[in-house]
Amino acid sequence: MPSPVLYLSRANKRFVKKVVSLMYATVTIAMITLFVRDWTQLSWQIETSGSQGRSRQLRSVEIYTEIELVPGTTESKGHRLERPTPATEPTKATAENWETTSATAAATTGSVDPSLPHKTTLTTRNTCNRHYFLLIIVSSSPAHFNQRALIRQTWASDSFLNSRWKTVFLLGQSENYTEELQREEEFYGDLIRADYYEDYWNQTFKIEMGFEWADRYCSFSFLLKADDDVFINTPAVLNLLNKSSTPKEKLYTGFVYKNPVVQRRGKWLVTREEYNETHFPNFCAGPGFILSRDVVRLFVDIFDTIPKFKIDDVYVGMLAKEAGVTGMHNSGFQTPPYLSKTCVLLDNTLVRHGAMGECLLKLYRKSMPIFS
Numbered sequence: 446m447p448s449p450v451l452y453l454s455r456a457n458k459r460f461v462k463k464v465v466s467l468m469y470a471t472v473t474i475a476m477i478t479l480f481v482r483d484w485t486q487l488s489w490q491i492e493t494s495g496s497q498g499r500s501r502q503l504r505s506v507e508i509y510t511e512i513e514l515v516p517g518t519t520e521s522k523g524h525r526l527e528r529p530t531p532a533t534e535p536t537k538a539t540a541e542n543w544e545t546t547s548a549t550a551a552a553t554t555g556s557v558d559p560s561l562p563h564k565t566t567l568t569t570r571n572t573c574n575r576h577y578f579l580l581i582i583v584s585s586s587p588a589h590f591n592q593r594a595l596i597r598q599t600w601a602s603d604s605f606l607n608s609r610w611k612t613v614f615l616l617g618q619s620e621n622y623t624e625e626l627q628r629e630e631e632f633y634g635d636l637i638r639a640d641y642y643e644d645y646w647n648q649t650f651k652i653e654m655g656f657e658w659a660d661r662y663c664s665f666s667f668l669l670k671a672d673d674d675v676f677i678n679t680p681a682v683l684n685l686l687n688k689s690s691t692p693k694e695k696l697y698t699g700f701v702y703k704n705p706v707v708q709r710r711g712k713w714l715v716t717r718e719e720y721n722e723t724h725f726p727n728f729c730a731g732p733g734f735i736l737s738r739d740v741v742r743l744f745v746d747i748f749d750t751i752p753k754f755k756i757d758d759v760y761v762g763m764l765a766k767e768a769g770v771t772g773m774h775n776s777g778f779q780t781p782p783y784l785s786k787t788c789v790l791l792d793n794t795l796v797r798h799g800a801m802g803e804c805l806l807k808l809y810r811k812s813m814p815i816f817s
Contacts, residue, residue: 563661564748566617566639567654573663579610579683580665582655585673587619587626587643592673592801597633599809600677609683611663614673615655617643648731648757653748660745667696668741669796671733676800676808678790681777682735685795692737692773697765699734699796701774703727705759720754727772728762730780733796743768 573580581601585593593614601612613635616626619642630636639654641647652670659668667686671677685691705725707715736744744764751767754760765772777795784797788804790811800808 565653565657566641566650567657568640569637576664577611578666581612581669583614583671583673584651585614587622600679613637615651617641619643646755649753649760652757656745660741668736674801675732676797676805678794678812681795694737694739696737697770698773698775699729700778700780701772725759726762726766728758729772731758732780732798
């Protein structure tokens with residue numbers, strides 16, 4: 446006796462095909478709309494090649510020892526601006542903006558009065574609207590519109606309804622792009638601003654203001670600081686942070702440079718007046734590293750006790766030493782010269798430096814299960 450099978454009439458088959466075709470068309474249109482949204486909305490973007498000053502470049506080992514004095518108090522590009530008046534600052538946070546459904550959020554952000562002055566050059570007072578497992582802060586240059594747009598289209602956003610991570614971009618002031626940046630902020634709401642002029646050697650100001658914003662206005666469990674020329678394998682990062690073997694406190698992890706020698710001669714020398722030691726403290730390479738929530742608070746608390754240093758990732762190492770936090774090396778943070786010159790996603794890739802354009806898209810597609 447033949448096994449029973451589901452029988453559909455010709456009319457029913459046509460109906461099923463129409464339903465399936467309609468669903469497919471709806472999903473396709475939705476995906477296309479989301480993909481091109483950034484490009485259509487950012488029609489005001491301008492090409493930035495050759496139009497900016499010195500910004501954070503593709504980093505190498507030499508960069509960690511490159512030295513240039515942060516300009517002083519003269520009215521020149523690179524100096525810290527005067528504190529803006531309350532009338533020029535963004536709208537202050539209100540109690541309604543704070544997370545009220547999470548005890549963790551209340552404990553980590555609600556203890557700070559938002560009306561108090563900032564310790565750093567930070568001007569933004571926007572808050573996170575809830576708790577995030579991972580907060581990603583990205584050091585970016587005002588002119589890098591296209592890099593920020595591509596990051597938003599790839600690893601910056603979580604497809605889950607209850608997002609596990611949030612991404613924001615850290616920006617100082619620029620003599621150009623004022624209107625473009627205002628429109629970008631109004632549309633995306635993910636720019637964190639400060640009142641210093643952008644310069645390659647002002648990255649320490651950016652580190653400080655980013656940490657203060659995170660500590661004061663956002664609730665999170667872990668913070669990943671990155672540059673805007675990296676690929677972040679967010680599923681792998683979440684997997685690492687969820688492991689029972691990963692410390693949930695006193696965590697400072699990335700590609701650790703151990704006992705790095707201070708250069709006393711050559712193009713990127715450090716004078717003894719600038720740093721009177723033979724070696725820097727151990728530090729994690731700047732393109733990407735992770736801190737637990739308590740470490741961010743510790744670092745912000747000691748900003749006033751550690752003199753500013755021109756190399757931002759070395760400065761973070763100095764903060765870690767002062768706070769008694771030890772850097773934990775992880776080879777998944779891939780940075781030159783310990784990095785393949787080809788655009789390859791390795792099995793252990795967490796953060797890959799030097800990934801932009803087509804390389805970033807390639808790595809993102811390989812990392813996401815939906816594209817695998």
